[in-house]
Amino acid sequence: xxxxxxxxxxxxxKSLTDFxxxxxxxxxxxxxxxxxxLQGNDYLTMSNMSVMINQACFLTIIGISQALAILTGGLNxxxxxxxxxxxxxxxxxxxxxxxxxxxxxxxxxxxxxxMLIGLVNGLLITKLKMPPFIAxxxxxxxxxxxxWLALGKRVIYNLNSDFRWFGIGIVTRVGGFTLTVPMxxxxxxxxxxxxxxxxxxxxxxxxxxxxxxxxxxFSGIPTDRIIIWVYVISTGxxxxxxxxxxxxxxxxxxxxxxxxxxxxxxxxLIGGIAMSxxxxxxxxxxxxxxxxxxxxxxxxxxxxxxxxQTLVMGAMIIFAVAFNQLxxxxxxxxxxxLDERIAPDTRVHGVEGKA
Amino acid sequence: MSTAxxxxxxxxxxxxLPNSVFxxxxxxxxxxxxxxxxxxxxxxxxxLLQASILIILSIAMSxxxxxxxxxxxxxxxxxxxxxxxxLCLRSGMHVLAAIxxxxxxxxMFGLLNGLCVTCMKVPPFIAxxxxxxxxxxxxxxxxxxxxxxxxxxxxxxxxxxxGGNVIRVQFGIEASTIFYVPFLVVLTAVVVGIVIFxxxxxxxxxxxxxxGENEEIARLCGIAxxxxxxxxxxxxxxxxxxxxxxxxxxxNSMQPTSGEWLEFQAVVAAVLGGNxxxxxxxxxxxxxxxxxxxxxxxxxxxxxxxxxxATMVVIGGVLVVGMMLNELAxxxxxxxxxxx
Numbered sequence: 001x002x003x004x005x006x007x008x009x010x011x012x013x014k015s016l017t018d019f020x021x022x023x024x025x026x027x028x029x030x031x032x033x034x035x036x037x038l039q040g041n042d043y044l045t046m047s048n049m050s051v052m053i054n055q056a057c058f059l060t061i062i063g064i065s066q067a068l069a070i071l072t073g074g075l076n077x078x079x080x081x082x083x084x085x086x087x088x089x090x091x092x093x094x095x096x097x098x099x100x101x102x103x104x105x106x107x108x109x110x111x112x113x114x115m116l117i118g119l120v121n122g123l124l125i126t127k128l129k130m131p132p133f134i135a136x137x138x139x140x141x142x143x144x145x146x147x148w149l150a151l152g153k154r155v156i157y158n159l160n161s162d163f164r165w166f167g168i169g170i171v172t173r174v175g176g177f178t179l180t181v182p183m184x185x186x187x188x189x190x191x192x193x194x195x196x197x198x199x200x201x202x203x204x205x206x207x208x209x210x211x212x213x214x215x216x217x218f219s220g221i222p223t224d225r226i227i228i229w230v231y232v233i234s235t236g237x238x239x240x241x242x243x244x245x246x247x248x249x250x251x252x253x254x255x256x257x258x259x260x261x262x263x264x265x266x267x268x269l270i271g272g273i274a275m276s277x278x279x280x281x282x283x284x285x286x287x288x289x290x291x292x293x294x295x296x297x298x299x300x301x302x303x304x305x306x307x308x309q310t311l312v313m314g315a316m317i318i319f320a321v322a323f324n325q326l327x328x329x330x331x332x333x334x335x336x337x338l339d340e341r342i343a344p345d346t347r348v349h350g351v352e353g354k355a
Numbered sequence: 356m357s358t359a360x361x362x363x364x365x366x367x368x369x370x371x372l373p374n375s376v377f378x379x380x381x382x383x384x385x386x387x388x389x390x391x392x393x394x395x396x397x398x399x400x401x402x403l404l405q406a407s408i409l410i411i412l413s414i415a416m417s418x419x420x421x422x423x424x425x426x427x428x429x430x431x432x433x434x435x436x437x438x439x440x441x442l443c444l445r446s447g448m449h450v451l452a453a454i455x456x457x458x459x460x461x462x463m464f465g466l467l468n469g470l471c472v473t474c475m476k477v478p479p480f481i482a483x484x485x486x487x488x489x490x491x492x493x494x495x496x497x498x499x500x501x502x503x504x505x506x507x508x509x510x511x512x513x514x515x516x517x518g519g520n521v522i523r524v525q526f527g528i529e530a531s532t533i534f535y536v537p538f539l540v541v542l543t544a545v546v547v548g549i550v551i552f553x554x555x556x557x558x559x560x561x562x563x564x565x566x567g568e569n570e571e572i573a574r575l576c577g578i579a580x581x582x583x584x585x586x587x588x589x590x591x592x593x594x595x596x597x598x599x600x601x602x603x604x605x606x607n608s609m610q611p612t613s614g615e616w617l618e619f620q621a622v623v624a625a626v627l628g629g630n631x632x633x634x635x636x637x638x639x640x641x642x643x644x645x646x647x648x649x650x651x652x653x654x655x656x657x658x659x660x661x662x663x664x665a666t667m668v669v670i671g672g673v674l675v676v677g678m679m680l681n682e683l684a685x686x687x688x689x690x691x692x693x694x695x
Contacts, residue, residue, distance in 0.1 A: 130678045131632045137619065138674040145667030153664075254664075262484070275478040307495035314488025321485075322475040 010334050017331040020324050021272045021287035028291055032298030041301050046176030052293045054178075057186040058244060059267050059289035064193050065237040066264035067285050071197075072230050073210045073277025074125065074132030080260030081143035082117055082235055083242030084253075086110045088147045090243060091156040091252025094163065103163040107243055114239020115232045117143060122228030140261070147254035157251035167247025182244060186286075189237070194282045206230060211278025266313065267292055270320040274328055291320075373641030374684045375628040378677040379648045386655035393655050396526060396534035403536075404605070406650040407543035408598050412617055413624035413642040414550055415594035420625050422587050423567040423634025424479035428468055429595045429621055430614030431490030436461045437599035438494045441503040441609035450513045458596045464490060465592025469585030487618065491611075498611040517542065518604050539601055546597055550590075551639055563587065567634030624649055627677040629684075648677065 029044065036043040062079055069076035093106040117139060124135035169181035197203035209216040209223050217223050241260075246252050271288025273280030295316065299309050387394040412429055419426045436457040443453035464486065471482035507515065517538045526532040554560040562583050565573040574580045595614075602613050626632065627648055628641025652673050656666045 124675065124678075128675070128679055129682055130675070131626070133632055134623070134626050134674065134678060137623065138671040138678075140671075141674070142668045142671030145664045145669075145671065148664030148667070149662070265481075265484070269481060275481060305496075307492050307500065309492075310488040310495070311492035314485040314492065316485075317488070318471055318475070318477055318482055318485035321481045322471075322477050325476055 007338065010338060014331060014334040014338065017327045017334065018281065019287075020327040020331075021270060021284045021291065021320075024270065024320055024323065025287055025291050025294070028294050028298070032294065032301075036298065036301055039302065043298060043301060047178070048297065050176070050178045050180075052297050053290065054180050054182060055297070056286070056289040056293040057180075057182040058241070058248070059263060059292055060186050060286050061189060061237060061241045061244065062260050062264040063267035063271065063285040063289050064189060064282065065234045065241065066261065067268040067271070067273045067280065067282060068193070068206070068230050068234045068237075069132065069136075070265075070268055070273050070275065071206050071210045071277055071280060072227055073213060074227070074231075075136060075265070076121070076231065076234050076238070077133065077136040077261045078117065078121060078139040078143060078235060079238040079241075079264055080257040081140040081147065082114055082238045083245060083257045083260055084255070085117075085143040085147040085150070086114050086239040086242040087246035087252050087256065088151045088156075088254050089113065090246055091159070092150065094159055095156055110243060111236050111239050114242075115236040117239075118232040118235025119228065121235060122231035125231065126224040126227050144254070151252070151254050153254070155251055155253040157253075159250060164247045164250060167244050167249075182248070185244070190282065190286060197282055202226070202229070207278050209278070210276075263292070266317050269317065269324070272324050272328070274324075275321075279328060373629050373638050373644060374681045375641045375644040375648060375677065377684070378627060378673075378680050379644040379651065382648055382651045382655070382673065386651050390655040390658045392531050393658055395531040396524070397529075397531035398654065398658070400533070400535045400537075402647075402650055402654050403540050405654070406647055407540055408601050408605075409617065409620055409624060409646040409650065410543055410643050411546055411594055411598045411601070412621040413628070413646045414547055414639055415591040416618075416621040416625040417628065417630045417637055417639050417642040418550070418554070418563060418587050419479070419591050420622075420630045420632060421567045421634060421637050422563045422584060423570065424472060424483075424584070424587070425622065425632065426468065426483045426588065426591045427480065427618045427622075428464065428483040428486040428490055429591065430616060430618040431487040431494065432461055432464050432592055432595040433599045433602065433614035433617060434494035434611050435464070435490040435497075435599075435614075436596035437603050437609040437613060438498045438503060438611050440596075440599065440603055441505060442497060444511055444514075445503060445505040447508075447510060449510045454600060457599060458593055461592040461594075461596025461599070462589050463592070465589035466585065468592065469588035472588065473581040473584050491614070494611040494614075498609070500611060502611075503609045504607075514604055514607075518607065539604060543601070546594070547639075547643065550594070554639060559583075564635055567636070569635070620649060621646075623674055627674065627681075629681055645677075648673070 033043050042048065062083075065079055066076055090106055090110050093109070094103065121132075121136055121139050124130045124138070125132050128135070130138075166181050166185065171179045171181060171184060173179070195203075197206065205216070205221050205226055208219075209221060209226055213223060238260075242257070245257060249256075267288040268280075268285055269275060269288070270291050271280070271284030271286070273284060292313070295312065296309065299312065304312070392398055412433070415429065416426060439460050440453045440457035443456050444450065448456075468479075468483050468486055471477045471486070472479050475482070477485075505511065520535045520537050521541055523533065523535040526534065554563070562573070562578050565576065565578060566580050566583060570580050598617075599609075599614075603609050606613075624645035625637070625642045627645035628637065628643070630637025630641060649670065652670060653666060656669060657663075661669075
């Protein structure tokens with residue numbers, strides 16, 4: 001068959017389409033490098049790269065939270081409000097804390113509280129059959145209100161700063177590049193999530209369910225339980241992201257992170273996670289957030305007014321998703337062709353289907 | 356549409372009403388009993404006036420939602436069209452020309468959304484989310500992030516007229532006893548009436564349901580699904596610009612941020628009204644009552660003197676309760692249909 005010869009080439013093409021967001025990243029970096037050099041500014045220096053990546057870390061964490069929800073075919077709009085609610089509670093605990101209670105204890109309580117809100121989300125979606133958009137919108141509204149109520153329109157700031165190491169701590173400097181604690185945390189979280197999604201039964205079931213909920217249900221997968229767990233994890237990560245923001249800014253206010261869920265959606269989708277669910281690589285989220293951070297950073301260096309920055313981001317989202325959509329379609333076609341020629345077991349969802 | 360409309364079964368009559376009617380009645384009665392001065396002519400008139408902007412937006416949202424899409428750019432388009440109209444008025448353009456410019460720019464944005472969704476195959480959520488940013492950015496850039504005022508004069512006389520009341524009945528001296536119907540409410544009623552007429556009496560309604568239920572089947576049935584989808588987004592953009600006109604007349608100025616969060620409220624109103632986000636199900640009346648429900652809750656809580664932060668929590672709760680009612684009604688309906 002003439003097809004035999006083209007298999008390696010098709011494999012190469014397929015693995016290229018797996019990294020769709022990398023292409024966007026290189027395009028963006030090249031564009032800003034050229035434009036800033038023409039203007040006589042520096043862009044791709046080591047120190048600026050570390051600033052960009054540090055910013056991207058915070059986006060990545062909320063992006064992971066959102067990506068998990070999107071992979072199940074849902075959405076988590078409550079991220080920003082949960083962040084605000086949890087940091088506000090944390091701030092209150094830190095203000096009123098006894099000196100003999102370590103600050104780790106309230107942190108654990110906070111992440112637990114976030115998971116509880118996630119449980120509410122999951123129950124609303126599965127038991128009341130509310131669309132995820134609406135269910136998480138309701139909790140978003142409620143949590144934002146609770147955050148305002150908890151703090152009564154004040155801002156807590158300038159606390160004793162020994163808890164701040166995990167938001168602003170520096171591990172080491174290599175050349176001009178500063179390796180910070182958030183980068184390490186993000187990396188650990190990414191590796192853990194990637195392991196969960198690709199190497200565990202639970203993760204494979206998330207993909208299967210996102211791709212085809214009906215088929216998943218009829219194959220005996222407890223879809224409700226998986227959805228609830230995913231929202232628990234997703235909202236727990238959001239609560240943790242809130243702690244990171246609090247530690248980074250050393251201020252706790254109820255009005256923070258209003259746009260976080262939308263930034264998270266942007267990051268996840270530019271990173272190649274499909275809105276319909278069941279498709280996407282969690283490492284793409286890292287790529288997506290570096291793209292977003294690079295664009296903002298580049299626009300700031302070029303001193304683009306902030307009004308126009310929203311325009312650029314808006315257009316960017318549409319084009320990135322259209323581009324990813326094309327690549328995903330291509331990837332799927334290639335994958336199916338390859339699957340037909342090689343062993344049937346390597347099909348992505350085949351294993352669970354037969355179990 | 357899978358509901359059992361017009362089959363002559365008496366016991367299904369009640370369920371022919373949009374579900375949000377029950378939620379609306381529930382909160383309305385609760386508010387009248389619990390909140391002082393809620394059930395007064397003055398307050399009800401104000402409520403209607405306040406809700407009219409959201410009513411127009413939620414009608415537009417339901418059109419798009421029934422077709423299986425979503426239009427998150429509505430708030431941004433509202434800000435943008437309002438700013439454009441206000442700038443036209445400030446430059447001394449005649450009011451009708453200014454409105455025309457505003458509506459055309461709204462329609463253009465709808466066209467952009469529609470083309471992104473149909474030709475570029477971007478999911479509606481993302482396409483309109485992106486264009487929300489674009490529209491908001493245009494509004495901010497044009498206005499320089501400032502509120503825009505204009506000099507009143509002969510060219511804007513119609514606006515002052517529209518800002519007035521059609522009827523004003525005074526039952527007493529206090530503000531709460533004055534019943535009034537502003538022209539804006541009449542304008543809203545006319546716009547809503549036209550849309551509902553088009554929806555019920557032309558193929559628009561049937562096609563919208565068909566596209567929302569299953570776009571592939573609709574296309575195979577010979578409906579030009581792409582054209583109709585684009586048309587729905589254009590209508591949505593035009594209605595957003597009309598809502599901008601209402602804001603403009605009511606406040607006699609235009610802030611570039613007036614549309615913020617309105618698109619989400621419109622989605623909430625539409626969903627409370629029984630419109631399923633996956634498309635193919637729902638009604639326009641439902642969305643109207645959904646919008647009214649939201650405003651009844653808000654008005655009652657503010658009359659009661661409850662903090663706005665607590666209001667957010669309550670509205671979240673109302674949303675959950677409303678969805679529970681919808682789910683209950685749907686189950687009941689399924690049971691009744693099963694018996695037949």
